[in-house]
Amino acid sequence: MTMITHLDVQDIRFPTSRSLDGSDAMNAAPDYSATYVTLHTDTSDGLVGNGLTFTIGRGNEICVKAVQSLAYLIEGRNLEAITSDMGTFWRHLTSGDSQLRWTGPEKGAIHLATAAIVNAIWDLWAKSEQKPVWKLLVDMSPEQLVNCLDFRFVTDALTPQEALAILRRKVSGKASREQKMCEQGYPAYTTSAGWLGYSVDKVRRLAREALAEGWTHFKQKVGGDLNEDCQRAQILREEIGWDRTLMMDANQMWDVDEAIANMRQLAEFDPLWIEEPTSPDDILGHAAIRQRLGSIGVATGEHCHNRVMFKQLLQAEAIDYCQLDAARLGGLNEVIIVLLMAAKFGVPVCPHAGGVGLCEYVQHISMFDYIAVSGSLDGRILEYVDHLHEHFENPVLIRNGRYQVPMAPGYSITMHPESLSRHVYPDGQAWKEK
């Protein structure tokens, strides 16, 4: 038996606002940050599990506080007792303390904290099984997977029986899809050239570099001045041509009618999708935008806080692409529910990534989705941003615009001790230099 003896949480921040990496219309100057959880155990080999929630700087201290408040629910528990009944554990963590639940429920700081803890459990479990998380999942039977899930509030869209049926349909072919994934990797797109805070020259230079690296899908930020949005779209199309794919991301800057009007102008640059055109809570707004825009796909999800919201985005036919976030949803258990609902409704999942650690997380999710849930790469493309990977013990590996399959045990989210100590806020060395 493996007892979780203690939970440690650290406030880790990277001063990315100094270079405007990651700038967009809503988030002008983010400092990519992590609420970083370490689960210590009583094993003789010092097994630990790590998980993180991503924030963009200030506010990380609120998530740290929320993790501290939740910690008592897992300290002293046995890993095997948790993993043998993961669905019940997840319900316990999200609803077992109704006083804590009140501050959400299942949204905001308390749910971000839940994500960090739940993902740390998965990291611990996978490391104890000596498997990467995607492989741990792929090797489970449909029954074992469904046993990890809490279907509360989604049974009108997906019952446990339907989830089982979806997974069983993909049991045959798993081995060949796993082999194909190991050989070819998972297709990705880059946002590196498209940040709003970058100059025209920088956009052009970065686009050329990305082309040279083999990228075929490019995302740009919009939602600032419309003329400038058009100007950068023009530059990107000049550089990437019209056979490659351009996506646009408004980061919630617009009201519903505004989104429709602006995208009608930006339509001339033939975007595959408009991402976060309006409030992430506006299910019916996204549905209206999708219906009225017609040929431009609607994508959202990085701020979609739980399975109930995704259920409705799917029921309302509001999205063409489901961009779930590995650390905004309440960890991998809730992510799997969304993968299953998306498969049922026939919507491709293209997880949100970037930030710090999100690329490391989502490769496991998309590979599992391909091998065991949707069985398809149609319309799937995984976000990639080339930031901050050097801080991870097992960083993502990209070749020719594709994520290579991670083979190290765990959820790829463990950071180097020296990265942690250097970026701990506010006392780390990175925050003392200006």
Add this chain to the structure above:
Amino acid sequence: MTMITHLDVQDIRFPTSRSLDGSDAMNAAPDYSATYVTLHTDTSDGLVGNGLTFTIGRGNEICVKAVQSLAYLIEGRNLEAITSDMGTFWRHLTSGDSQLRWTGPEKGAIHLATAAIVNAIWDLWAKSEQKPVWKLLVDMSPEQLVNCLDFRFVTDALTPQEALAILRRKVSGKASREQKMCEQGYPAYTTSAGWLGYSVDKVRRLAREALAEGWTHFKQKVGGDLNEDCQRAQILREEIGWDRTLMMDANQMWDVDEAIANMRQLAEFDPLWIEEPTSPDDILGHAAIRQRLGSIGVATGEHCHNRVMFKQLLQAEAIDYCQLDAARLGGLNEVIIVLLMAAKFGVPVCPHAGGVGLCEYVQHISMFDYIAVSGSLDGRILEYVDHLHEHFENPVLIRNGRYQVPMAPGYSITMHPESLSRHVYPDGQAWKEK
């Protein structure tokens, strides 16, 4: 000019779980709590503003932390600069720091903290004008009121022009409705007899007491064991008869299909509404329940976190009663937007109350709604719970089942110093006694 020199925040908790006051199916043992904000000013008479966010115990520390993170956005600012352009101020507080916004946006701990601060500003403003908040609002012109609002993300349902038109239509008649309100008060209902943790005998005794006090509308908690729910409904109907009104509240315990099945059984007790039948995020779920139940009204809102969610509940025709919460929405500015949308869609607003301080808040909201927004009492009834009022300097006053008009300046939310010191967590005397 009045400068806000400093924000203080206190973690105030009442050990209500010891008597199961406030118990329901989701929240078995709440300790009613407040994240209590005091805005200090540089005025010679020591003017302060107070606001609180309500939680049910653990987790209050997360909201306190969030208030501390937001404090820098108002410390050092002038009250007059804020109140002369309240809409811009509200946008500044909710979106001015995009790093903090990320942890919501506009939901969870960061939005609960926003409510406490925004309401403290309104308390300060009203006190500086020597008016109760409802009267401050009623005396504003439609233009001044609309200037207090941020319409971001709701213009597809309510434009500033439409808001102006709604308010202008009710300008005539304001004086007579104000007079009527002062004479008669605002109709209320009681939940005091209906808590889930109470024994059958206690329910019967409390129902008789409430009848003797003149109550005509009674709410019971459901969502536990269905037979026990029926049993308590039976007792309540025996006591109150069939001419008085019974409402039911499931506190989010059911999935959509479950809510419909259970309410078809509870329909024999002729409930006016079923409150929180399922997840508060499930707009389409509430719409389905409403459509399939037919004659039983659907009510929700105490966990509805922002105006975008209420907009959709109205657009989807998902609710018969809008139960906004004064401290879950981002303070009074956002509450007013919801009042206006509800007026446009013709849905009565029956605010959530109880807890600690919520009755004190909502009397201002409903009286303003009646006098200046909806102009109607049809279908309106304000929640009342007889808990913890003794801790407030100007507690609500109930006569014959009606809220009497508060006349003291401010938002009625200032607590006695000795109540604060006794209940500050964890060091107050109330937490040292067991």
